[in-house]
Amino acid sequence: MLAEIAQILLLVTAVILGTFSAISLASFGGIIPSLQGVTRQMLRPAAYGQWFLMMTSFVILISLFIGHDYSISYVASNSNSMLPWYYQISAVWGGHEGSLLLWVTILATWYALVVRFSETLPEELLCLVAGVLAGVQTGFLAFILVTSDPFASLPLPTPMDGNDLNPLLQDIGLILHPPLLYMGYVGMSVAFAFAIAGLIHGGIGSAWARWTRPWTLYAWAFLTVGIALGSWWAYYELGWGGWWFWDPVENASLMPWLAATGLIHSLAVTDKRGVLKAWTLFLAILAFSLSLLGTFLVRSGVLTSVHAFAADPSRGIFILGLLGVVIGGSLLLFGFRAHLVESKVGIRLASRETGLLVNNILLCTATFIILMGTLYPLFEEMMGLTQSSVGAPYFNAMFTPLSLAMLALLAVGPRLNWKRHEGKAALKMLSIALIAGAVIGAAVWFMTGWHLMMIVTFILVAAVVWSIGTDIRHQIRNASSMLAGLSRLKPHYWGMHIAHTGLAVMVIGVVCVSYLSTEEDMLMTVGESYSVGDYQVTLEAVNDIHGPNYRSSQGVVTFELNGQSTTLKPEKRFYIAREAIMTEVAMDVGLFGDLYVALGDARNDTQWTVRVHDKPMIRWVWGGALLIAFGGVWASFDRRYRANKELKQGAAA
Amino acid sequence: MKKIMPLMPFIIFILLGIVFYLSIGRDPTLVANNLVGKDFPDFQLESLAFEDQESRPYSLQGLQRALPEGQPWILNVWGSWCPQCYVEHPFITALSDAGVALVGMNYKDETAKGQGFLKKMGNPYQIILQDMEGSLGLDLGVSGAPETYLVSPQGEILARHAGVLDKAVWDQKFAKLWQDNNGHQLFSRQSEATEEQGAE
Numbered sequence: 115m116l117a118e119i120a121q122i123l124l125l126v127t128a129v130i131l132g133t134f135s136a137i138s139l140a141s142f143g144g145i146i147p148s149l150q151g152v153t154r155q156m157l158r159p160a161a162y163g164q165w166f167l168m169m170t171s172f173v174i175l176i177s178l179f180i181g182h183d184y185s186i187s188y189v190a191s192n193s194n195s196m197l198p199w200y201y202q203i204s205a206v207w208g209g210h211e212g213s214l215l216l217w218v219t220i221l222a223t224w225y226a227l228v229v230r231f232s233e234t235l236p237e238e239l240l241c242l243v244a245g246v247l248a249g250v251q252t253g254f255l256a257f258i259l260v261t262s263d264p265f266a267s268l269p270l271p272t273p274m275d276g277n278d279l280n281p282l283l284q285d286i287g288l289i290l291h292p293p294l295l296y297m298g299y300v301g302m303s304v305a306f307a308f309a310i311a312g313l314i315h316g317g318i319g320s321a322w323a324r325w326t327r328p329w330t331l332y333a334w335a336f337l338t339v340g341i342a343l344g345s346w347w348a349y350y351e352l353g354w355g356g357w358w359f360w361d362p363v364e365n366a367s368l369m370p371w372l373a374a375t376g377l378i379h380s381l382a383v384t385d386k387r388g389v390l391k392a393w394t395l396f397l398a399i400l401a402f403s404l405s406l407l408g409t410f411l412v413r414s415g416v417l418t419s420v421h422a423f424a425a426d427p428s429r430g431i432f433i434l435g436l437l438g439v440v441i442g443g444s445l446l447l448f449g450f451r452a453h454l455v456e457s458k459v460g461i462r463l464a465s466r467e468t469g470l471l472v473n474n475i476l477l478c479t480a481t482f483i484i485l486m487g488t489l490y491p492l493f494e495e496m497m498g499l500t501q502s503s504v505g506a507p508y509f510n511a512m513f514t515p516l517s518l519a520m521l522a523l524l525a526v527g528p529r530l531n532w533k534r535h536e537g538k539a540a541l542k543m544l545s546i547a548l549i550a551g552a553v554i555g556a557a558v559w560f561m562t563g564w565h566l567m568m569i570v571t572f573i574l575v576a577a578v579v580w581s582i583g584t585d586i587r588h589q590i591r592n593a594s595s596m597l598a599g600l601s602r603l604k605p606h607y608w609g610m611h612i613a614h615t616g617l618a619v620m621v622i623g624v625v626c627v628s629y630l631s632t633e634e635d636m637l638m639t640v641g642e643s644y645s646v647g648d649y650q651v652t653l654e655a656v657n658d659i660h661g662p663n664y665r666s667s668q669g670v671v672t673f674e675l676n677g678q679s680t681t682l683k684p685e686k687r688f689y690i691a692r693e694a695i696m697t698e699v700a701m702d703v704g705l706f707g708d709l710y711v712a713l714g715d716a717r718n719d720t721q722w723t724v725r726v727h728d729k730p731m732i733r734w735v736w737g738g739a740l741l742i743a744f745g746g747v748w749a750s751f752d753r754r755y756r757a758n759k760e761l762k763q764g765a766a767a
Numbered sequence: 768m769k770k771i772m773p774l775m776p777f778i779i780f781i782l783l784g785i786v787f788y789l790s791i792g793r794d795p796t797l798v799a800n801n802l803v804g805k806d807f808p809d810f811q812l813e814s815l816a817f818e819d820q821e822s823r824p825y826s827l828q829g830l831q832r833a834l835p836e837g838q839p840w841i842l843n844v845w846g847s848w849c850p851q852c853y854v855e856h857p858f859i860t861a862l863s864d865a866g867v868a869l870v871g872m873n874y875k876d877e878t879a880k881g882q883g884f885l886k887k888m889g890n891p892y893q894i895i896l897q898d899m900e901g902s903l904g905l906d907l908g909v910s911g912a913p914e915t916y917l918v919s920p921q922g923e924i925l926a927r928h929a930g931v932l933d934k935a936v937w938d939q940k941f942a943k944l945w946q947d948n949n950g951h952q953l954f955s956r957q958s959e960a961t962e963e964q965g966a967e
Binding site for chain 1: 773774775776777780781783784786787788811813823824905
């Protein structure tokens with residue numbers, strides 16, 4: 115009964131939104147201007163109404179899961195009466211149909227929020243933005259209703275119990291990961307809608323950018339946290355020290371992130387200087403298109419990966435058609451109208467604008483490289499070659515030089531002035547930095563013998579940090595006191611530096627993990643010491659322990675470094691009732707690195723195989739990502755994006 | 768030229784769209800992985816306790832020692848949570864009956880459920896590895912279950928099949944490699960093989 119109601123709600127929502135989208139785009143797109151009045155009247159009721167309807171059907175799906183309604187096909191194949199309640203809720207988005215419903219529910223939420231919090235936006239622009247969002251929403255509701263109905267029932271008799279949730283997905287990280295990632299993916303639809311509305315309506319400029327920026331920052335921050343969470347999950351769940359595998363699904367989330375990163379930077383230029391408009395529009399369309407690709411294409415069976423859900427050709431065709439209309443349509447619109455929006459103002463070579471343009475190009479190149487690498491198996495298949503997947507070596511080889519170029523740019527770019535920078539001073543600054551960097555680098559290399567790539571990266575990171583420090587000092591040079599100066603700096607300024615510092619932190623983590631990690635499997639004799647990396651590792655003893663329902667061999671392993679010692683106790687447990695051996699890994703999680711020990715099998719009474727991992731600075735990777743996201747959110751608090759009453763006239767003009 | 772540039776993204780998108788369209792409906796499990804021709808990765812895994820088999824740790828070397836010498840062997844990735852594994856099981860059993868050295872890899876499963884599967888369906892495996900965290904699965908590039916690998920006596924991965932293994936796939940992808948690598952004659956009596964197929 116509830117399921118049928120939910121189906122009807124979805125259908126009603128699709129009809130309302132389809133109608134609204136059509137009249138909104140037709141009236142404000144200039145085809146049937148007479149419908150503008152109706153659109154204005156429908157704007158708010160439609161936005162809040164669809165949110166209410168979507169939330170209701172989503173709550174119904176949750177209640178079907180909690181109520182163990184196995185007459186519903188989706189519930190029966192993704193849940194089980196033995197499943198703990200929190201997994202019963204997360205099972206709602208554990209499969210294809212439910213994750214789609216989550217997707218459209220999140221879109222409904224963004225849509226309602228945009229309409230609610232855009233009082234200062236000219237209404238005709240808001241109607242178009244809402245029209246685009248409603249159109250996208252209609253398309254995906256149709257997709258759900260036609261091919262992926264989560265409320266479809268099973269033929270009788272109703273199964274006694276459900277099939278259970280895929281054990282892979284029974285994990286705390288995966289309860290949170292999809293909703294966060296979807297908030298990011300779907301949030302890109304707002305920037306996309308602003309871009310399309312802007313292309314139709316015209317009037318893309320500073321005011322338009324100022325409306326778009328905070329929405330983009332929120333979505334981008336969600337995406338950042340979502341990706342970081344996924345990476346952390348892979349690290350602790352898969353448990354052998356990797357944090358990024360260049361898996362197609364990971365790539366699918368990284369691509370929109372790179373495009374969105376380009377977008378928030380490009381928006382800054384459009385906001386401050388009113389240029390790079392075509393770039394901004396393109397990146398907005400690109401970020402959302404790649405988000406769609408990320409959520410849907412990977413699940414259509416075109417690309418396979420461990421994460422891929424289902425391979426159903428009819429779904430694939432529908433998705434492709436939908437993507438064709440949404441992405442193809444918007445790119446076509448962009449193709450014909452982009453040259454109309456660009457102002458005739460040129461930009462000078464030595465200026466912040468140029469720096470950000472180069473940033474856009476670098477980020478787009480990175481996106482393109484990942485896209486090609488991810489789709490490479492498809493191309494190869496088309497050419498009739500044997501298929502092979504492009505692995506980490508390709509991505510690392512392509513990505514490393516780009517990252518270094520981006521770091522170098524980050525050290526210089528934010529120090530450049532808007533409009534024009536005194537070329538000679540910039541050159542002087544740059545050459546001093548280069549010489550100092552080379553000298554310090556050579557010295558460090560000579561003293562430590564570190565990998566050259568590591569030293570180059572560290573020098574660049576140092577340059578970035580130094581540049582951030584000097585910039586802040588420069589900004590507060592006229593203040594009466596340091597504190598007074600710092601407190602006067604704006605959130606969007608702080609946000610920028612926080613996020614850039616986050617990137618520096620993350621790069622340090624990535625480089626240290628890549629070049630200084632140790633992973634060793636050793637045969638250790640009790641009482642003897644071995645050196646692993648910088649550590650002296652000793653297997654002190656292996657004790658027999660009796661637990662409540664298991665017997666265990668517990669190793670006592672000490673790590674010594676510079677007189678400091680840490681003791682870890684990995685176990686090998688034998689569960690008596692289940693006759694199963696479980697390996698309990700011992701980890702020492704620290705700000706400057708993780709130590710990981712697993713006890714292998716005994717060769718005889720005193721010899722054991724031991725697996726030891728030393729992962730220096732691994733936490734910095736995720737810590738940096740969180741800082742990046744925090745910077746984005748902080749920047750969005752800037753009053754610049756709030757107090758734009760006066761801008762309303764500016765945009766209408 | 769200035770007017771063409773903004774249309775470039777659209778043109779690239781259309782080209783990608785065509786590639787996608789042509790790729791839809793192809794069997795995604797056909798994606799080969801580049802481990803074929805490489806050495807089987809080393810690992811440290813516990814085996815699954817089942818009936819007379821005790822749980823004990825295995826490395827690649829230990830596994831090879833436990834298998835018949837000089838013969839190729841099969842690694843079959845399965846899980847109690849995987850519906851197709853039930854479908855494929857009769858053929859795996861037929862291979863076992865024909866004397867193929869079979870190693871099962873219980874993939875991302877729970878010990879009790881894995882044991883339940885074998886209790887219900889029968890155990891065709893000489894050794895059952897447990898890869899709960901998917902560590903060997905990652906090294907092998909396993910995309911899901913079921914998946915089957917043919918490994919030479921020297922430890923080289925000769926072939927991989929993602930998806931249900933049946934007689935047709937065996938004949939097409941595995942049979943020749945099996946024979947070329949010193950595998951003994953299988954399915955000598957045609958009737959037996961057909962019978963097993965019928966049982967599916």
